[in-house]
Structures are given as structure tokens and as C-alpha cells.
Amino acid sequence: MTPFVRLQTAIISILFKLHRYHPEELKRLASVYCEQNPKDLHITDWALLYYHGILPYSANDWPETGSFLKICGEILHDQIDNTSENGITIRNLLGTALSNTSPIDYKTFIYDRGSGNNRLRTHYFSQPRVLKKGDVLSTGDRLLSPPREGGNGSVLLHLTGGIDGHWISIPARLPIALLVEELHAPPNLVEK
Numbered sequence: 244m245t246p247f248v249r250l251q252t253a254i255i256s257i258l259f260k261l262h263r264y265h266p267e268e269l270k271r272l273a274s275v276y277c278e279q280n281p282k283d284l285h286i287t288d289w290a291l292l293y294y295h296g297i298l299p300y301s302a303n304d305w306p307e308t309g310s311f312l313k314i315c316g317e318i319l320h321d322q323i324d325n326t327s328e329n330g331i332t333i334r335n336l337l338g339t340a341l342s343n344t345s346p347i348d349y350k351t352f353i354y355d356r357g358s359g360n361n362r363l364r365t366h367y368f369s370q371p372r373v374l375k376k377g378d379v380l381s382t383g384d385r386l387l388s389p390p391r392e393g394g395n396g397s398v399l400l401h402l403t404g405g406i407d408g409h410w411i412s413i414p415a416r417l418p419i420a421l422l423v424e425e426l427h428a429p430p431n432l433v434e435k
Contacts, residue, residue, distance in 0.1 A: 244412055245394035247314075251337050252410075254318050258333045259407065266331075269323070273331050276319040284315035337410050338391035338399040346373040361415040368418045371398035381420035383432035 244252070261269040272288065324332045346364035347355070364373045371390050378386045380402070387408045388401035397412045413419075422428050 244397070248337050248393055248399070248412075250314070251318055251322075254315065255322055255333065255335055255337070258319075258322060259335075262331070262333060269331055272319060273323045273325040276316055277323050277325045284312040284319065288315075288319075333407075335401070335407050336388060336391060337401075338393045341372055341390055341392050341398070344373055344390070363418070366421075366423060368420050370416065370418055371400060371413055372415055374400065374419065379422040379433055381422050381426075383422065383428070385433065 258269065258272075261272070275285070275288075322334050322336065324334055343362070345362065346369070347360065347362045349363070349365070352360065352363040361370045362373045363370050369378070374386055374390050376386055376389050380386070384402040384404065386400060387403060391399045391401075393399040393412045396415055398415050400411050400413065401408050402411060422433065
């Protein structure tokens with residue numbers, strides 16, 4: 244995973260921790276970072292993330308261009324949803340949104356072979372970029388969110404498991420078997 248995705252993972256982890264153990268602190272973060280224009284992360288909030296051991300980076304260690312504190316503030320803005328009727332929720336979305344996720348057929352795939360057009364989808368399998376929320380993989384795992392860009396040619400998949408699901412990073416070219424009705428899978432195989 245790229246440094247940006249690792250940073251997202253660290254911040255999401257602390258947000259879930261705050262949601263569970265310090266909801267008042269999460270409400271404060273939501274009021275500060277969920278405005279229309281994300282702000283730079285305040286140094287006191289960076290210290291809070293660093294203190295919990297979830298954010299092992301110092302501002303000087305960030306390898307990408309731009310302000311480390313601005314990037315952290317933008318991640319908080321993207322991950323906290325305070326518009327829900329049930330209170331504050333954490334979006335838990337890693338990576339960035341994919342562009343052009345329309346599936347292609349065999350004929351187009353063969354014609355474009357070698358172009359990096361990794362969007363083949365059939366009834367029985369799919370490449371990761373064109374999976375859809377709700378698809379069930381042959382392992383019984385269900386996709387909880389649309390696939391996302393992981394960087395370095397990888398696609399991030401949000402699958403069932405654990406309290407809030409888990410993310411895996413896989414190569415974009417990898418075909419993934421889908422669980423279809425005619426395969427008659429055991430009833431308890433599919434995760435809810």
C-alpha cells in the first residue's frame with residue numbers, strides 16, 4: 244500500500260477508537276473538520292493522533308509533496324460523516340475513487356489486450372476494478388463498498404469480516420471468481 248493509504252488506515256483506526264471510547268472527542272473533530280472546505284489538521288489534533296500510537300509519522304517524515312497537516316485534515320474531512328440520522332459515522336473508505344469502472348466484454352478485452360484495460364467482467368468472474376457493491380466472491384465474502392484505487396496498480400476491496408469489514412489490496416489484472424446462484428453454494432457460506 245502507498246504511504247497515503249497507510250496514513251488513511253492509521254487515521255481511520257483512531258477514529259473507530261474514538262467512536263467507541265471517546266465519542267465526545269469524535270464530535271469535536273467532526274465539528275472542526277466536516278465543514279465544506281477541509282482545514283489543516285491542528286497541531287493539537289495531530290498530537291492526539293500521535294499520542295494514541297496510531298499515527299507514527301512526524302510531519303517531517305511525510306514523503307509526498309504538500310502539507311502533512313493539510314493532508315491529515317482532508318482525510319478527517321473525508322472519513323467523518325456527521326450528516327447521518329444515527330449520529331456520527333465513519334465512512335471507512337481507503338484509497339481514492341476509481342475512474343472508468345464500466346465493464347468490458349471478451350471481444351473488447353482481447354482487442355485492447357496489453358493496454359492496461361483491466362475491466363473484464365463475465366457472469367462467473369470479474370477483474371477488481373469492475374466489481375460492484377454487494378457482489379459475492381466465491382469465498383462467500385460480500386463487497387461492502389465499491390472498489391477503490393490503491394496506488395501502484397492495485398485495487399482496494401472492502402469485504403465482510405470483523406465489525407466494520409476489512410480492506411485488501413490486490414493487483415488490478417487479477418480475475419476474481421464470483422459466487423452465482425447456479426453454483427448452489429452452502430447457505431451459510433455467504434457473509435451478511
